[in-house]
Amino acid sequence: MTADATTAYVEVVACAQGFELSAEQVARIAAIFARTAEMAELLMEFDLPESAEPAPLFRP
Numbered sequence: 001m002t003a004d005a006t007t008a009y010v011e012v013v014a015c016a017q018g019f020e021l022s023a024e025q026v027a028r029i030a031a032i033f034a035r036t037a038e039m040a041e042l043l044m045e046f047d048l049p050e051s052a053e054p055a056p057l058f059r060p
Contacts, residue, residue, distance in 0.1 A: 006034060007030045010026050
């Protein structure tokens with residue numbers, strides 16, 4: 001997602017939820033999304049074998 005698309009997303013979602021954000025707040029939230037996407041990209045690059053799939057039922 002481009003920086004412009006992320007900013008537009010933040011603005012639309014905030015409006016849909018009834019938030020009135022300043023341009024500075026939108027920029028800060030968009031920056032957090034960008035950092036989160038960078039971290040997720042690192043995780044998604046790691047290839048997991050089929051045997052690493054989670055069990056259908058968790059039992060502690």
